[in-house]
Amino acid sequence: MAQSAGSATALMAACVLRQGGLLIVQMVKQVLKQARNSLFAAIALMKIKLKSSPSLVILTYHRILPGQSPLRQTEQPGMIATPEALDMHISLLKQLGAEFVSLDAWLDAQRQKKTLPRLAVAVTFDDGWQDNYEHAFPVLKKHKVPATIFLVSKRINTPWQFWPEQVLDLLISHAHHLDHDALQWLRPYLGDRPTSKQSASPYTILQADSVINRLKALDDHTIETNLERTRNELPALSQADLNARPLLNKQELDAMLASGLITFGAHTRHHYRLNHLGNPSDLENEIAGSRTDLEELDLKPVNIFCYPNGDITGKGEQLVQSHFIAACTTERGWNKTPINPFSLRRFNFHDGNGSTPLSFLASLGRP
Ligand SMILES: [Zn+2]
Structure with a gap:
């Protein structure tokens, strides 16, 4: 009895020691993460303050949902940021002297060899989620910040759910x-x-x-x-919620276009990843067709293409270059002038890398 009580005590002590050890490992990881973030944030601040040649930083978002939104329960974490985070990103960059520009207008100015701001920031949203109207548009209006929304043309005015959300x-x-x-x-x-x-x-x-x-x-x-x-x-x-409409409708698109702040770009007809389309006519249909659809919906000008999932192929790239004046990729990084308009790099923000000023700046400074 005494022996079994003794071994139980030893087991408990081992458990406590193990838990203590895990706690220390977690704390060390946390401290290292903070130190790394501080270093990258300092690099971002230096870039912002010391850059002499004009640069373009493109911020990308997918869904903007408040922290308590039930829609967060069935969405991939890398897809969502809060309206507060978007607001913070804009305020912070403005305080640091960045000039928010429309991507179309900036590309136009580069083409015409006009003087470009030292640090220009463009905002883009991918896929055309309904929450862009509900939760992002008010923040953009408040700050008078322009943005480009990349739309999946055949899904406008439909109750379509993208397959990742269906699988989730x-x-x-x-x-x-x-x-x-x-x-x-x-x-x-x-x-x-x-x-x-x-x-x-x-x-x-x-x-x-x-x-x-x-x-x-x-x-x-x-x-x-x-x-x-x-x-x-x-x-x-x-048995999905019939009231749920994931994507923007025509009325919302028109209201945003009328504000003068929002421009639309093409993100294919069906959000098919181009590297999986072997047939040239399918590629043409997705790339050129998406522009035609958006123009027929009176959402002009539609000058910029955005690759679904960032997947690019040689033939797809050629078609994009013959139908658009620029293309956004999912490559991360700053765009230094002169910029190749068909390889625009962007920073994709979500809760995991942009919910605090430190994590936001660290994402901009990370190599
Ligand atoms: Zn997309």
Whole structure:
């Protein structure tokens, strides 16, 4: 008895020591992260203050959602920033002397060899989410800051959900269906998690995020077709909130265009990643077609293209260059003049890298 009490005490002591050790490791990691962020933020401040030749920094966002929005439950973490963070980014850069410009106007000025601001900042939003109107537009109006929104032309005025959000919803709200035959196509991408009935608990956002990244091995059309077939065979998956409309509608687009602050760019017709489109006519359809669609919707001028997922191919690039005057990539970095307008680098901001002034500046200073 005394011996077992002794070994229980030793076990408890070992547990406490182990927990203490883990806590110290976590604290050290935190301190190192702070030190790294401080260093990169200092580099960003030096770049902002000391640069002599004109530079262009492009800030990119996808969704702008308040911290308490239920829509955050079914979205990838790298897609969301809060309206407060957007407000802070603009205020901070203005205080540091940056001039906010419309990307179209800046490119025009470069083309015409006009004098460019020493530090110009352009704001862009990808995909055309409804929350851009609801939560970002008021912040842009408050600061009189122009922005470009890249639209997926065939999804305007539709209740369309992009496939990553459909997959997130499936894994988080319908994981108990994963053993159904209709979801057999998805199993190779689920990773290590067993899919037996007993363990079909909801995925965490991070687990679902990994599944989405693995699924990118397939082309978008195949994923969408599989999802559609799955929904037909498993109607329980389609009980989505009918009031939810993820993307901007025409009325919202018109209101933003009329403000004079917002310009629109093309982000393909269906958000298909170009490196998965083997057929030249499909490429042409997605690239040139998206511009035609937006112009027919009277959302002119549509001068800039944005590559879905940043995926570029030689043929796609040629087509973009013959139909647009510039293109945004997902390459990170500052744009130094003279800039190749078809390789515009951007900084993508979300909760994870822009929720505090320190993390925001560190992202701008990181090599
Ligand atoms: Zn996109």
